[in-house]
Amino acid sequence: MQDLLTIIFCTTVILSIIAVIWLEYDYYKVKVSAVSSVPWMRRAVHDVLQKELIANGVKPKVIYELGSGWGPLVMDAAKLFPAARVIGVEFSFLAAHFSRFRAFLFDRKNVEIRRNDFFKENLGDADLIIFYMLEVILERLSPKMIAELPKGAIIVSNTFTIKGWEPVAVHEVMKKPIPLKVYVYKVPDSLPKEA
Numbered sequence: 001m002q003d004l005l006t007i008i009f010c011t012t013v014i015l016s017i018i019a020v021i022w023l024e025y026d027y028y029k030v031k032v033s034a035v036s037s038v039p040w041m042r043r044a045v046h047d048v049l050q051k052e053l054i055a056n057g058v059k060p061k062v063i064y065e066l067g068s069g070w071g072p073l074v075m076d077a078a079k080l081f082p083a084a085r086v087i088g089v090e091f092s093f094l095a096a097h098f099s100r101f102r103a104f105l106f107d108r109k110n111v112e113i114r115r116n117d118f119f120k121e122n123l124g125d126a127d128l129i130i131f132y133m134l135e136v137i138l139e140r141l142s143p144k145m146i147a148e149l150p151k152g153a154i155i156v157s158n159t160f161t162i163k164g165w166e167p168v169a170v171h172e173v174m175k176k177p178i179p180l181k182v183y184v185y186k187v188p189d190s191l192p193k194e195a
């Protein structure tokens with residue numbers, strides 16, 4: 001019995017070390033940790049999707065979440081928009097595979113998880129983009145979105161603004177202790193001047 005417990009303990013420790021090294025390697029590649037957004041921010045994004053899109057009869061056919069992490073928002077978006085294809089793009093191997101398993105487990109057939117760098121994805125078929133991404137990364141993403149996204153495609157950004165873009169709506173989630181907002185953008189005709 002003691003031998004079995006020792007084997008289980010050692011296996012758990014080894015697997016945990018491998019997982020941490022793997023996550024650190026993915027962080028080193030993309031400079032963003034595979035952490036989940038906090039539940040109240042996800043709730044805020046959920047509310048924005050309902051107020052800005054569903055309430056206004058907007059029916060996106062293809063939704064991307066860029067940097068979909070462990071999959072909570074992809075799952076939520078797939079439930080909110082059952083007729084849409086919801087594509088999560090995630091670089092972290094562990095997070096991407098966990099999300100796939102989650103979609104399988106909860107039978108979300110309209111979810112597709114791509115384990116890839118989103119800079120290498122063509123976003124040309126997207127009607128709606130969701131992300132929770134640092135401003136420096138959004139600045140690099142800006143010209144790609146202008147070049148590839150159809151005009152009028154909607155972008156919902158959790159917390160961070162896209163430099164040089166004018167949001168069409170800003171939803172305040174909380175003022176204190178940290179001001180948190182969800183920004184809604186529409187893809188303009190050309191690259192904003194300061195971007």
Ligand SMILES: C[S@@+](CC[C@H](N)C(=O)[O-])C[C@H]1O[C@@H](n2cnc3c(N)ncnc32)[C@H](O)[C@@H]1O
Pocket residue numbers: 026030032033034035036037065066067068069070071072073089090091092095116117118119131132133
């Ligand atoms: C702050 S987390 C947000 C996770 C998820 N969206 C959520 O709200 O829980 C950002 C995620 O983006 C991923 N990421 C960062 N840069 C990426 C890239 N270039 N391609 C794909 N995924 C990327 C990270 O691995 C991380 O999981």
